[in-house]
Amino acid sequence: MKQLKKYIFGVLFILIIISCTKSVSTPNDENEHESINRVELIFTDNGATPKSYIVEDPDGDGGNPPSRIDTIFVITGKQYSVSVKLFNISSGVVKEVTASIVSQAAAHELYFIPSGITAVIQKTDKDKNGYPVGFQSNWQFSTTGSGSILLKLMHKTALKGANDGPNVGHSDIQTSMPTIIK
Amino acid sequence: MALSISLAQSQKCKIVLSGVVVDASNNAPLDRAVVEIRELGLKFITDLEGHYHFYNLCEGNYTMVVNHISCDSITLKIQIQKNLIKNFRLPHSLNELETVSVSAKKDITLNTIKEELSNKIIDATRGQSLGEILKNVNGVAVLQTGSTIFKPVIHGLHSQRILLVNNGVRLESQQWGSDHAPEIDPFIADKFIVLKGAGALRFGNDAIAGAVLIEPKPLPKKAGKMGEINTTYFSNSRQYVINGMFEASPINLPEFSYRIQATYKKGGNAKTPDYWLYNTGLEEFNYSATAGWRKNRFNTEFFFSSFQTSLGIFLGAHVGNLTDLQNAIESSRPIQNIDQFSYDIIRPSQSVHHVTAKSKIQYLFLNDHKLNLVVSYQNNQRKEFDRALLSPRPELDLAMTTTIVDVNYESASSKNSQYSFGTNATLQENIWTGSRFFIPNFRSQNVAMYVTHAININKWMIDGGIRYDFKSLTTYRNKSDAVSSIDRTFGNPSGTIGSTYKINSKLKWLFNTTFAWRAPQVNELYVNGLHHGTASFEIGDPNLNSEKAVNFSTQFKYQYDSSWKLDLTIYNNIINDFINIIPTTPATLTLRGAYPTFKYIQTNAILRGVDFSLQKNITTHLSTGTKTALLWAVDQKTNDWLIQMPANRIEGNITYSFNTKYLKQSEIEFSWLHVMEQTRVLKNFVDYIQPPSAYNLLNLDFGTQIMFSKKSINFRITIFNLLNERYRDYMNRFRYFNDESGRSINLRCKIKL
Numbered sequence: 001m002k003q004l005k006k007y008i009f010g011v012l013f014i015l016i017i018i019s020c021t022k023s024v025s026t027p028n029d030e031n032e033h034e035s036i037n038r039v040e041l042i043f044t045d046n047g048a049t050p051k052s053y054i055v056e057d058p059d060g061d062g063g064n065p066p067s068r069i070d071t072i073f074v075i076t077g078k079q080y081s082v083s084v085k086l087f088n089i090s091s092g093v094v095k096e097v098t099a100s101i102v103s104q105a106a107a108h109e110l111y112f113i114p115s116g117i118t119a120v121i122q123k124t125d126k127d128k129n130g131y132p133v134g135f136q137s138n139w140q141f142s143t144t145g146s147g148s149i150l151l152k153l154m155h156k157t158a159l160k161g162a163n164d165g166p167n168v169g170h171s172d173i174q175t176s177m178p179t180i181i182k
Numbered sequence: 183m184a185l186s187i188s189l190a191q192s193q194k195c196k197i198v199l200s201g202v203v204v205d206a207s208n209n210a211p212l213d214r215a216v217v218e219i220r221e222l223g224l225k226f227i228t229d230l231e232g233h234y235h236f237y238n239l240c241e242g243n244y245t246m247v248v249n250h251i252s253c254d255s256i257t258l259k260i261q262i263q264k265n266l267i268k269n270f271r272l273p274h275s276l277n278e279l280e281t282v283s284v285s286a287k288k289d290i291t292l293n294t295i296k297e298e299l300s301n302k303i304i305d306a307t308r309g310q311s312l313g314e315i316l317k318n319v320n321g322v323a324v325l326q327t328g329s330t331i332f333k334p335v336i337h338g339l340h341s342q343r344i345l346l347v348n349n350g351v352r353l354e355s356q357q358w359g360s361d362h363a364p365e366i367d368p369f370i371a372d373k374f375i376v377l378k379g380a381g382a383l384r385f386g387n388d389a390i391a392g393a394v395l396i397e398p399k400p401l402p403k404k405a406g407k408m409g410e411i412n413t414t415y416f417s418n419s420r421q422y423v424i425n426g427m428f429e430a431s432p433i434n435l436p437e438f439s440y441r442i443q444a445t446y447k448k449g450g451n452a453k454t455p456d457y458w459l460y461n462t463g464l465e466e467f468n469y470s471a472t473a474g475w476r477k478n479r480f481n482t483e484f485f486f487s488s489f490q491t492s493l494g495i496f497l498g499a500h501v502g503n504l505t506d507l508q509n510a511i512e513s514s515r516p517i518q519n520i521d522q523f524s525y526d527i528i529r530p531s532q533s534v535h536h537v538t539a540k541s542k543i544q545y546l547f548l549n550d551h552k553l554n555l556v557v558s559y560q561n562n563q564r565k566e567f568d569r570a571l572l573s574p575r576p577e578l579d580l581a582m583t584t585t586i587v588d589v590n591y592e593s594a595s596s597k598n599s600q601y602s603f604g605t606n607a608t609l610q611e612n613i614w615t616g617s618r619f620f621i622p623n624f625r626s627q628n629v630a631m632y633v634t635h636a637i638n639i640n641k642w643m644i645d646g647g648i649r650y651d652f653k654s655l656t657t658y659r660n661k662s663d664a665v666s667s668i669d670r671t672f673g674n675p676s677g678t679i680g681s682t683y684k685i686n687s688k689l690k691w692l693f694n695t696t697f698a699w700r701a702p703q704v705n706e707l708y709v710n711g712l713h714h715g716t717a718s719f720e721i722g723d724p725n726l727n728s729e730k731a732v733n734f735s736t737q738f739k740y741q742y743d744s745s746w747k748l749d750l751t752i753y754n755n756i757i758n759d760f761i762n763i764i765p766t767t768p769a770t771l772t773l774r775g776a777y778p779t780f781k782y783i784q785t786n787a788i789l790r791g792v793d794f795s796l797q798k799n800i801t802t803h804l805s806t807g808t809k810t811a812l813l814w815a816v817d818q819k820t821n822d823w824l825i826q827m828p829a830n831r832i833e834g835n836i837t838y839s840f841n842t843k844y845l846k847q848s849e850i851e852f853s854w855l856h857v858m859e860q861t862r863v864l865k866n867f868v869d870y871i872q873p874p875s876a877y878n879l880l881n882l883d884f885g886t887q888i889m890f891s892k893k894s895i896n897f898r899i900t901i902f903n904l905l906n907e908r909y910r911d912y913m914n915r916f917r918y919f920n921d922e923s924g925r926s927i928n929l930r931c932k933i934k935l
Binding site for chain 2: 157
């Protein structure tokens with residue numbers, strides 16, 4: 001029985017040591033998340049003042065739907081140089097993450113898909129394999145009208161090819177922006 | 183004349199010797215007893231009911247030897263002239279070193295419907311995962327995620343409604359996830375027992391569907407050493423498995439014995455009949471060590487195991503949003519795929535490390551009553567990697583620790599009565615650190631008390647048990663540096679009563695009634711996040727209450743002349759406040775696109791079904807069998823079917839056994855499986871794709887034992903999906919994306935050293 005008592009006391013001592021963890025009661029901030037929840041399209045028209053159009057969802061996935069979806073206004077006959085910037089908003093802190101995605105350009109591609117309008121869009125930047133990326137592009141509109149542009153950032157690890165369609169890969173961003181052409 | 187002599191001899195050599203081996207102290211059947219006819223060199227290992235049988239014996243005098251690990255052996259001379267039923271009652275060994283869990287288990291599961299995997303099935307499935315092994319039990323299906331993740335489903339229920347008891351310790355890990363496979367190396371065990379129904383109260387109140395006992399063989403009791411090497415190769419995924427085991431008890435220290443064991447597994451992409459599935463490889467390394475000490479009335483054992491796995495998730499099944507999912511479904515072949523073989527594991531993937539440490543101690547009092555104490559510690563680290571976006575961190579990163587203390591007092595076995603009582607306490611903590619919130623940190627404490635009693639009255643064997651559990655659950659959340667905690671408490675009794683009535687020597691009737699309950703899990707209460715693998719947004723309900731289940735089950739077992747064996751099980755599981763996850767509106771809108779929303783709700787459910795099996799030995803060499811599992815699962819509130827339930831199935835086999843001079847215990851088996859289309863699906867929910875059609879699978883298996891320099895080598899070749907059938911299964915969550923694996927030629931070799 002002496003052996004039994006020693007054993008029980010030994011076990012209780014180990015249990016007390018094991019049980020004294022504090023980190024369970026100091027959890028991480030669940031509002032901090034590594035997602036892209038703000039997208040900015042910057043339109044530059046031949047030296048004119050650049051115009052920004054923004055979509056954002058500050059509380060990330062779930063919770064409230066995106067709180068801001070700007071309408072893009074453009075004019076026929078002009079050529080726009082469009083650059084895309086991506087941001088992470090976490091606990092109210094806005095952090096640009098474009099460079100992080102650009103550094104993984106060989107596994108990503110941006111698509112701009114018009115709906116109800118006609119647009120000629122040409123991507124001008126390339127990844128290390130010479131495949132298009134889409135952070136820099138030229139846009140032209142020939143007829144007036146209103147519709148939308150679907151913006152997709154496709155994640156293409158091990159899948160990216162020269163002329164992939166917009167359904168190859170997995171969607172990192174998929175958001176539609178109303179567009180008016182005058 | 184020669185013909186008549188030959189006929190007379192052949193008639194004389196058709197005698198059947200059969201019977202049952204029981205524990206002399208309480209008449210409980212003894213499984214795994216070895217019955218040997220010494221002169222003929224024939225051995226038979228008794229089944230769960232203690233049965234043994236020998237066919238085609240000739241008249242004569244024989245020496246029979248009966249051994250069991252927990253009992254003294256019996257040697258007996260018998261004379262055989264005609265078919266004979268000979269039963270054996272084995273006395274308990276005084277220097278018994280039965281494991282604490284097993285000794286405690288016997289009384290509590292006496293009248294629970296159970297099925298143990300045969301040695302043949304264990305040998306034929308070596309190298310496969312636990313879920314794949316268990317689906318050989320009638321009434322057990324698997325919930326599958328791709329070709330590498332298998333979770334057992336007993337009578338339609340899975341995850342936290344099933345207890346997995348590994349070497350006497352209930353597995354505590356993130357079992358709530360439908361894509362989280364059990365962290366157990368099946369090579370640890372030489373015994374797999376599935377308890378159907380809620381009768382496993384000894385291990386917890388929440389085994390609403392049943393329990394699986396995974397048990398290693400006891401440590402060696404006699405001085406000596408033994409080793410074993412197992413290797414397996416699966417042609418489909420080019421997966422190889424190697425396992426080694428060594429055990430010994432030193433001659434100069436016979437009180438001490440130990441065992442070490444390790445397994446390494448590496449597999450590549452799986453292949454359907456038409457294409458490879460990219461990123462479906464796995465790599466696994468597991469090891470364990472056990473050491474035991476026994477002296478006088480004091481026995482103790484320490485056990486440590488480590489399970490570590492990395493597995494890829496099929497690239498084409500990891501969708502970004504609902505649009506991706508629809509695109510994937512509309513394509514006849516996976517569009518996000520690279521149709522080639524590779525051992526590489528890239529994101530998306532899972533990485534899991536599970537450690538178990540256990541200490542158990544048994545003290546045998548002078549009156550042969552026993553005190554058992556088991557203390558265990560488990561640490562589970564789970565990392566799930568979606569596609570990397572802004573950093574290489576895992577999106578889901580959970581660390582869970584669990585400590586369980588179990589004290590049990592057991593009366594000495596007597597012929598008519600046995601009782602036990604005990605208490606156990608559990609402390610569990612879970613911490614998340616991934617780049618995305620899914621479930622909160624929590625601390626859970628559970629205290630339980632239980633008592634069991636078993637009695638024998640004439641032809642009746644009756645047992646029962648009651649248990650009371652009290653559970654507290656504290657969750658901790660941090661929203662923009664505002665930390666809050668929520669406390670929930672749950673307390674309920676649970677109980678079981680069962681009986682076996684021996685109608686005659688051939689027919690036995692068992693019935694069991696159990697009341698069990700299960701407190702809601704943290705994910706069901708508080709989950710709030712994106713589940714990428716399923717392209718769904720899951721939302722918990724913090725107001726959920728405990729599930730309460732009343733389970734009735736009955737079993738008829740009929741055995742005629744050792745050549746017919748029939749088993750019929752009928753069950754009815756009524757679960758009030760059944761926690762279910764159902765699709766709801768509106769869809770969740772994010773910058774990644776739209777996701778269907780799923781919410782946890784409570785309803786009342788009934789799951790009823792039938793398991794039936796029949797075996798017939800046609801001749802000495804030829805036998806056949808069939809089994810079927812039928813299930814009806816209904817949501818009583820909506821009067822609709824419950825989602826994600828296994829389809830009805832029927833399977834059969836025909837086996838030819840033979841021995842030659844060089845090939846011992848050889849057999850060739852041809853088996854087929856028919857899985858019906860699941861037509862019992864939700865009426866008011868249109869799934870992305872209709873349940874897959876019914877399918878048939880044919881398999882061929884050949885196993886033999888070769889004696890080589892006094893060592894035995896077991897060799898087995900199995901061709902799975904012989905016809906390379908193209909099919910999908912309703913219980914595979916990846917049925918939306920790809921076909922199941924095609925033909926695989928599996929080679930297995932076991933060498934005893």
